[in-house]
Structures are given as structure tokens and as C-alpha cells.
Amino acid sequence: MPDQNILAEAKPRLETLVNGLVAEGAERNAVLYVLEKEIGNLRRWQANASIDRATLEEPSNDWPSAE
Numbered sequence: 001m002p003d004q005n006i007l008a009e010a011k012p013r014l015e016t017l018v019n020g021l022v023a024e025g026a027e028r029n030a031v032l033y034v035l036e037k038e039i040g041n042l043r044r045w046q047a048n049a050s051i052d053r054a055t056l057e058e059p060s061n062d063w064p065s066a067e
Helices: 004-008 010-024 028-057
Strands: none
Touching: 004 010, 010 028
């Protein structure tokens, strides 16, 4: 399980990111929308990476003594 202290840093870092982008002129709702969209992309990427690892780790039966 991830260290709770590390996870506790996520909220203030996200708040800092959002507030910084808003201070630079971005609309708050637009920033939140982009973050939500990118989190979804990260989840899909992680799921695909897990599938790819499982596929890569599957042993092959194409060696000569397998017949």
C-alpha cells in the first residue's frame, strides 16, 4: 500500500496546480475538465500497460523441444 504521507501531498499539489493555472488566466472549470480527462487517459494507459506486460510475460511454446 502506498505511503499515506505521499498520498496526502496529492491534494495540495493539485490545488497549487489549479490555482497557478487560474492565476495565469485559465478558467477554473476548463482546468478541472482537462485534469479529469487526463486522469482518465492515465487510467487507460495504466490498464493497457498491465495488459501489455501480461502479454509479454507469457511464455512462448515455439522452441524446438516443445513439439
